[in-house]
Amino acid sequence: MASVCRRCDQVTEELYRVTTKHRGDVLLNLLVCLSCARQAKSLGLSTVKVESVKKAGKTKRVAVSA
Numbered sequence: 001m002a003s004v005c006r007r008c009d010q011v012t013e014e015l016y017r018v019t020t021k022h023r024g025d026v027l028l029n030l031l032v033c034l035s036c037a038r039q040a041k042s043l044g045l046s047t048v049k050v051e052s053v054k055k056a057g058k059t060k061r062v063a064v065s066a
Contacts, residue, residue: 005033015050016040 002011007030016037020028032040037047 003031005036006030007032007036010035017048017050019046019048 002013003015004010005012005015010033012033014034015031016034018028018030018032018037018040019026028045031050037049041047
């Protein structure tokens, strides 16, 4: 499923989450394309690849009993 980068408005298949925190408060939380994620990483910002919902649904989940 295609998505739109929240920084450059490019249509992309892969999204990355860029975040910054200051004293525990989230100041920035954007979903961006690979190009913008690379730029954010070069600036020292936290970047994490977002798994697609379809792919995440296929992962095995371990049941935890109380």
